[in-house]
Amino acid sequence: MLEFGHAAAMRYPLARVWTEARIVRERQAGRKRLDAVIQxxxxxxxxxxxxxxxxxxxxxxxxxCD
Known part of the structure; x- marks a missing residue:
């Protein structure tokens, strides 16, 4: 998560880490889908x-959008 801008991730409660990790996975999956459409x-x-x-x-x- 540090790679995705969560500088304080080491201090997050476990539930927040889980939630933030899910959000990161969803964003990565969306990016992969967009890349496939563009290709x-x-x-x-x-x-x-x-x-x-x-x-x-x-x-x-x-x-x-950017």
Whole structure:
């Protein structure tokens, strides 16, 4: 958890460590799913111009979210 910004994780109560670890796992899983979608759309955009436009929309949405 230290890697994910929890500098005081060594002092957290066990229940909080468990909860925070679950949240970190959920975020990592979400990131993996997003990476898979981006990879799939990247390949599809090479094959189809329509997919290329959808890929550009997705990237624009992701830019607005950050």
């Amino acid at each position: 799939q759309m990247t390949v599809a955009s090479v094959i189809s111009s329509k997919s290329g436009k959808q890929f550009q929309k997705l990237i624009a949405q992701l830019d607005r």
